[in-house]
Structures are given as C-alpha cells and as structure tokens.
Amino acid sequence: MSSPAPPHDQPHDQPYDQPRDPLRRERDHLAASRAALRAMRQDVEALDISDVTGNWVNAKILTGEIETRIRALADLAGTPLFFGRLDYLHAPGAEPTEGAAAESFYIGRRHVHDADGDPMVVDWRAPVSQPFYRASRSEPMEVALRRRFGYTGGELTAYEDEHLSDPAESDSSSRLLQAEIERPRVGPMRDIVATIQPEQDEIVRAGVGGTVCVQGAPGTGKTAVGLHRVAYLLYAHRERLARTGTLVIGPNRSFLRYIEQVLPALGELQVRQSTVDDLVAHVEVRGTDSATSARVKGDARMAEVLRRAVRSGIRMPTEPVVVVRGSRRWRLPPYELEEIVRELADREIRYGAAREALPQRIAHAVLVQMERAGEAPDDRVQDAVARTPAVKAAVKACWPPVDPARTVLRLLSDPEFLASCADGLLTGEEQRAVLWARPARGLKAARWSAADAVLVDEAYDLVQRTSSLGHVVLDEAQDLSPMQYRAVGRRCSTGSATVLGDLAQGTTPWATSSWAEALAHLGKPGARVEELTRGFRVPREVIAYASRLLPAIAPGLAPATSVREAAGALSVRQVLADALDSAVVAACRESLAQEGSTGLIAADPRVPELAAALAAAGLSCLSPGEETSATARLTLVPASLAKGLEYDYVVLDEPAAVVAAEPDTRTGLRRLYVALTRAVSGLAVVHAQPLPAELAR
Template identity: 75%
Template structure:
C-alpha cells in the first residue's frame, strides 16, 4: 500500500501548481501514515461469522481484525480496521450474545513475532466460559516507555464508550487502572474514523494536565494511524496567541481559588460593559451630513439604541459592530420620511460616516482584554466597583497584585490570570469551536478553566475523563454535575468505570482505605488481575529513609519493566543525590522515552496519569503534608499509591497517615529491619 502511494503520478492531474502542492502534501502524509511499526502487529484477532455478510454466498465470512485497514494489490481487504462496524463483535460478543460469531481468535505476539493464539467457540454450548490467557498476558505485560494502545484488549464496557456517537458528550468517571485515558484516546481514533470529513473541517483536540503526561501518551494515536491530532494543556490553550503575556508567576492558594471561581466571569462581564457610555438623553443630537442635507438623531434615541444592544447581552465586539448599523438605520428612516429611497449601500455609507464613527468610539470604545484584566488586578477601586456584591473584601485583596504592573509586558502573569484573559477575550469576540475535545484529568480544573475548555466545544461535543477521588487542586470539582455545568454540557452522560486492569488487587485495596476520607460517594474499584502483585510496607529507621528507598529501588530493578520512585516534591533533591551516590541511573519525568535507565524519579505533584511496573513510594505523611490541606494531601497520596502495575513498596520513617492505618493490617505489610 505504501509502494502504491509512492508511485502515484500526479504530473497532469491538477489544474495549477497550488493544487499540485496540496495533493503532494496529502500523498506524503498518506505515505507517512503507512509506515511500518516493527513491534506493532497489523492484526491481533479474527472473527468467523456463522453466516455470510454479503450477497455472494460463503465469501467474506472470516475477518482479520487489526489496528488499520490493509488491502492487497487488487484492493481486496486482508485486515479490517478495528473501528469498522464488522469488527465490533470482537469486543462485545459473548456466549450469551454471540452476535452471529462462531469463533473468535486472539493472536499473541512477542514484539512483532507471532507466538500464540487462542480460540473461543462462542456458538458451542459444550465449551465452558473461560478467561483469555492472552488478554491477561497483554494486560500484565511490563510497562516500559510511553503509554501503549489497548486496541487488542478493549473490554465491552470500554468499547461502548469508545463507539458512542459524536453528537453526544460523555463524562467518564474512572478509578485508577480502569483505562479511562486509553479509552478517551481510542474514542478520538474511532470518531476520526467514523466522522472523518466532519472532524477534518471542525477539528479535534486532546487536553492533558501537563507536558509530562502528554509526552507519556503521545504515541498512542500515531500507533492507531492518527497523526494529526493536536495535544495541549489548558495553560497552553489559553495563552495561545497572547504574544505579550508571559506566564511566569504563581498565585497563592487563596488567590488561585478566587480567580478560578465562576463568579469571576460575571466580574469580567461587568468590567467590559462598564466601558459603554449611555448617552445623556438631554444631550446633543448626532448630526450626519449627506450632500446638502443634515440628518439628526436625538440623544434619547441613541440612548435607546445602546440600551437595546445591552439588553440583548451580545458579545462586546459584535455589539460594537452593530451600533453604527443601528444608527445608520435610524438615519435611513428619516430619509424615507423625507421622500428619499435609500438602499443598503446608503446605509453602509452612513455607518462609515465620520460623525457616526466618532459617536461609536465615544459610546462603545474598543476594549483590549489583556489591558482590562491588568487594570482589574491592579486597580483596587475598579475591582471593587465590578465585584460589588460578588466578591468580599478579603477575596478582592487576595487577587489584587501587591505591586501593580506598569504595562502588559512587565506584568508577572499567573496561569489563572491567563484564564481570566481568555474569558475576557470571549466576552469581546467569540472563541472558535472544535468538533470534539477530549479533556483528561478533568477533576482538577477550576470553574473558570472548565469555561475555557467549554468555549472550544460550544457547538461540538466533549469527552471528559477523570476521577473525583484524584482531585488534588484546592478548586477540584466536588461532583461531575457541577463540572458539566461549568463546561456548558449539563446534558452529558456520566459513565463509571470500576473494573481495573492495571493496579494489582492488593495495591488498589490498600489505596482504597483512603476513599471514605477523600470521596465517600465513590464505589471501590476492583481488579481483574490474576496476579495479586507485590505489596510491602517498610518502616525505615530514623535518618535511614533514603537508604531504604535506594534498597527498594534495587529490588524493583531486579524485575523486568519500569520503576518509579515517587516522593513529596521537597524530598526529591535528597533522593536524587542518594540514587546518584548509589550508582543508580535515573530519569526525570517526561524522559521515559529515553534509552538507558529504567528508574524514574517522580514528584508526587506530577505522578497523576503515569504508570510504572514497580513503584517505590517514600514517606506518605510527607506527601500529605506537602499540600495546602489534609484532604487534598490524602488525594495526592491516593494518586501516588495507584501508579503501580506489578508491585508497590511503601517506605516510611514517620508514622503513616491515620486513614491508612485505621483498618486492620493486611497481608504483606511488615516493618523493615
């Protein structure tokens, strides 16, 4: 297929050189998409249908299922794309509902080499129901490098989410290890397959919590043949196009909490509309000169036009563009009364009249969103006027800058400030909407961040992925209903994934001790892992915590796969020095794709969304203490405890948090040395 694309002759098939360049670019992209991935098999399953699916009789009843469509030199299909309707029973057929499938075959690979297969005779009542050994092996395969696709192991409840229609918005509440991130990415791939033309026009976007997370997931969509999906963070999203705004500051928790509050949207709306000056009804009329005639629009009529536009609650910029046309229409009414017959050209000419333009400039001046937010955060009197009845005095003090900036370039902007600017920009001019947005780790967004994302899919749909129990910001959403309201998608369907595929049973059970304190309404996750996983809690001697952590890392590295050493952010420098002194090479977060070391030193604040075969978690009490409040700290600890795929070792010198020790000790816990 790649050779056919490379041999295409486009010398005489286009009308001009511009079209030729566009076509050449499309062909180059096609060739790139057809590149071989040596360790990624093209097919992983087979379906034998009981009855023919075509009108030709017996042909076409057997299909090989793979990551992409593959055809032979004659154009006949050899492998069917996993997203095609005929492939769906591979994921959903059961003995109770075989969906006309007689046999389902799964293929096992070692790298790119076929090593095994297993058959399920779905129509044979004599064959007992059994779990798939190949499926289990794939789930438990060591995690090295970036996230892999799960196209060969998608489960029925996941497949329903993946194949949900584009028109509906979905919210996926998923416990650790339930595959919600992978489901969201595979949903993008499915939507691009099923609605490619529509999404090619409107666009698709994946939003993650940070760059480390995006580097971790960046290979999933290319492995599925989708190369053009943009991936970004909320911070990058709202700063795009802001050339003079350099985000290099940080807010206090109190300031960030207020700036992220939905009430700030109304404060900004008031601030923008405060620039409108309604004419004094007893003031001078507007005089428009056309040839030898003078046309007067009384001040009271101008005031009425302005109030009507304000009452319509249009965007500031759209209303400013409408005002001269409204004034011109008032002039045309007077012309018609005087016996003239003006047309649209005359109305447009009146709207461009110097007197009309001067009046609009005075009544409805232009507003720069960046300068507006700068004034709001620098001018206490201006902020007080716009926040009256919305923010208390202490809240206003929290968001006011200690040192007002002299200008936009000299201001020390924070990420929350950039979100305010984005809101102000939308109040002036409508933000463009995409066809579909995937928002991962959504539980951590503030109401204002939700609004920023919602603007990008106001006429499209969204897939929200997250876990209320893993909310680790002071403004983490209390419920999905609240979050969906801020996104502007209150009608979105909420699906819950509770069956885990990644975290071992003993590990998820230990971490779930925290759920009553951090998310009492959520059900405890279960795991289908046959292997219980290695789990140990070690008490280190005072002053020997780093040495105990190094020893635990050595033991983990004796196994195949990756190891993550997770600790409170403040403890990382000392742990890094201890690893270096012990001769253990290690990577920083985001360097997982680098060759060499299999050990990554991970700050607890960046662990969310990542996974490692073995995790060494150092000092849970320090992880909790590193957050502004205890509940947030316990949620951060819950995240850190659930990053392990094969084994977890908890090393501590201080007492464990009471929430972890409130239950009877479980198997595998023992003090060290």
C-alpha cells in the first residue's frame, strides 16, 4: 500500500474556501447524494400501478416488490452513504490516450444516481469498484488515487489519500482503515464493506457456480466474508438467485440475532437465516442425547441404515394383477410384476417417486397386452388402468406408503428392526447407544432429540426430494456432524455453498477433523478451500496467547497472525478461590470504564453464580444475542454460546472450569480457544484454579 497523506480533519464551524477545500467539496457531494437517494425513493413511492396489472394477484405481487424496493432505498441514519473514492487515470477499461479525461467514482453500499441517471455513488459490488479493495502500488489497476473517508456517525469528518501511481510515495498502512477496524463494537455485528482486504475480496467475488470453503482463524473476518459474498452474488446474479433463493445457516439463534443487520445494511432484505435445527424441524425436539448416542446418530453410516429402514417394506408379488376393462380381463403374472418392482428398486430413485411410478408401469404392461390383442389404447386408458382397485392393491402390497417420522420412531424403539437395518454397519454396542431407553407410545409422545430430528430429515429426503436453493452460506461448519452436513447439502444440491469455519474451534463430540471429509458429506467434494490466517480483529498479544492451545487442539493448523498491536491488551490474574467472583466483577468494571462492549465469558455452570454476583454489585447484564447499547454494554456469555460473537473487551472467568465443563479435555481446550479469541481490544483472564497446562506453558 502506498504511503497515504495524513487524515484531514475540519471542524464544522470553520469557514471554507470552496475551490480549495477538498473536505467541503466531499461533504457537498455527500449531501447531494443523500438528496438524490431521497429522490429515488420518492420516485418509487409515487408509482401508480392501479392500471398496470391485470388481476389482484399480480397487483399484490407488484406492490410487495415496490415495498421491498422502497425499504432497500432507505438512507440509514449514522451509516456512511459512501466510504471511498477512486480516481482513474482514464475511463475504466478504455485504452489510454493522450489527453484522456480522468474519471472519479464514489464507492458506497448502494448505487445512487442523479435525475439524469448519472451515478453519484457506485455500488461496492460493481466491477468498477473492485480496485478500491485490490489496487496497490505494485498493481494500481489504472487508479491514480484512492481516497478513504472517515465519519462520525453519518457525518464526513476526514479523508485520506493514496496516490497509487506516484513512485515517490512509500508503503504504509491506512490510519482511517485501522480506525474503522478498531471502532468499538456496540450493537449487533456490522458490515466490513469499507475495510475488505484483497484476500477477503477474492473470496467475496468468487463465482456463483462453485462452492468455496473458508478455513479462517479467529479475527480473520470469515463470517463477514460469507455475508458479503451473499450480497455480492445477489448483485451479480440477481435474477437467478431471486428465483432459486439464498440461505444463511448459523450455529444458534443468538448468533443469527448478532449478524441479522449486516445484509439489510447492504441493501439485501430477502435472505433467509436459519439454524440447522430449524431446517430439520419436522418433529418437536424435547429430549437430549448422551455424547456417545449423538456421535453414532450423527455418523454417515446412519444414512444407509435409514435407507434400509425406508425400503424395508418393499415386497415381491406372489399374486397376479387382474384388471377388468368392460367385458375383458387382463392378467399380469407375478413374475412380470416382480420384474417391474425390481427394476424400480434397483434404480435407487426416491421411495415416493418410485411408488408414484409403479402404477403407471403396471398399467403400461397391461396396455402392451391390449395392443397385442388388437386394441389401440391411449394415455387416458393407461391412466384409468393405473387407478383401478387391482393396481392400487398391488402397489400397496409391493410398495406400501412410508411415513418418515414413524419409520425413524420404529428404528429407535424396536431392537429387532434396528438390528436388521444396521446389520454390518453398526456394532451391537452402537445399536444399544442409539436405542431409546423407553419406547415411545406414538409420535406425539416421542421425546425426539436434535440428532433424531436430523435422522427424520434424512428419511423425508429418502421418500421425497428436498428442494434445493441457489446458494447457502454455512457458518461455524466445523461443529456439524456428517448427517447434519448431508441435511445442509440437500438444501444446495443443485446450487452452490460458502462454507465457513475453523477446525481449531470445533467443540462438538463429532467436530470435523478435515475439510475434505466435511465437503464430501456436504456433497461438494470438489469445493475450493481457502485459508485466512491474517487477523484484523483480535490483537496480536491475545491471538498469540490463545495459539498456545493449537498444538493440542489442531496440530495441523498454522497460528494466526494479526495486523493489530494493542499495548496492555492481555492481562492474566490469579486470585484466591473465595475472591474469584469479586475479582471478576472488578475486571468487568475496569472494562466498562473503556468505550465499547464487554463480554463476561464463563463455563455454563458458573453463569448463575456470576449473574448473582453482578446483580449484587449493581451491574446489569444482557444475554447473548441481546443488542448492546450506550447504556447496556455488559453481556454475560455462557462459553457454549460464545462462538461467532465478539466484544471490545472480554473478561474470561476460570479457564479450567471452561475446559472441565466439556465431556473431554480436547473439546474443552477448543471451547477455551473460542472464549479466548472473542476480544477486539482487551482480554482479562481471571482464575483461581491453575491454568490448563497447554495454556500455562
């Protein structure tokens, strides 16, 4: 990056010399752009569609589209309309000629044009905006100057220039860029559209046709990259994705609440967000599994067990089918009917699709006999034969209807049925692990677990194909079981996906050990894997401290680096056991004395005790997912819900308790790694028990 000019700050009350004051001109352009955006919105609001549509259905659809467009044109208070400017040496893409006029483009979150249709702000996703993120002194991409803007709220207060084609400037970092990265985190997650880095931009702008897997260390912005990729794809392939749909999948609802404002801030209002549990909610989840049971139920072998269970009712015929048509009787012998059934079974098509095809196949065989007898039946006759009681009875006997939930219920309740379906796949011990202790008396009485719900979803897909979307973003993917990957893969079987995760942060008993294995279960074995190791969020001292755990939790991963240094960002305090709660409260007070948000992260069993200690000290706290504000900046976070969240300051209570709360040491250390890497500005570790050996060394 070439050496930037220092930021230029101008107080509002200082008189301006219009021809010589760049800051004043930029503020004038901002005001004019906001006025143009208001005019664009007013034009849409003024549209009269009373005589445009032919019926009320089309009118309702068009009204909904207009309302969506009006919301997308909202001028968000406190959000900069543009954050940068590019001055090209000549018209982008044109051959340079002597005397060619330079062109300037303001880069922002959405396109804004004036009354004549000329652009005043260019969408950050447009091709002409790409050099704002990728141009450098060594590769200026026809850009003479890149200007970044600084804001306070929605008011433009500073600018900073990089003359990319000037060899006299030396490389250095942008102070405005650094300030934007380090801006305090109050409220939900915000977009990073003004700070996207070249390696991030390459992933964001990858084509819609292929799946991309992003292995990202803490603080590298992988979640933001995934969300901005959705926004980019909707811009570049609007018509296609509007038809097929997009979906963002997060680990829990707290996480989804945290990220839910990012896409609307970028003008995208139609992207659905969900958890894996919500996707497979065919049954009500009221039970829980042991770690052993959940691990077996999440194993990919269960897919074949379920396939056998769904198809277990298929029977070969023993009686002929006799169809009566007028005065004639047509007899289909058992061996011919068996050929039809076996052919459908061998094709491995969905159970329901095969069952729908079977009566037509039988009817076709009857029509062949009719034609041999000199008749000339048509399609209507075939449909009529397929609906006869004899054919219906044969279909029911050979290929009975299957209820997916009841099939899974039987599988988990009936040892003999499970043994027949799992023969050669699951050991006797594994079969006993997945069986329910008390068989349920009917679907309504069943206490389904989250892992059971995934099995039911697999069974539904074996009966009828799951609809596929155009693009799916899967965040915190390292925590999914193979069966959960299959459930997500069904939602993008004909589309593409962006898979985001960090193998070092896997905290479930079935956590992913390699991306190649995970992508195979997802149905995307040829996906491109990208690795982000340069951190922008977590200070260097904090990430180095957390990286002490990597040899134990993910020995194949390289430690992350960080572009940020923050003196005093890390403190580790050991106290007496009876003083732990008061020391934690004191650390929270210290953090709250700084600007920004504070997260108190603790092992789940410790949360009630700490909540009481905070209340006794007069400190109110939020729950994960609740929006922080200027008056409510402290969040009490169970370690199990910390993944994906970030706070300016983190107080970590008793690391040894975080590790001990998990079923095994490795999972506990991974949970601790997650908790240690949630801080943007400072981390205070408060402990009474000895630190885990992996962290202490």
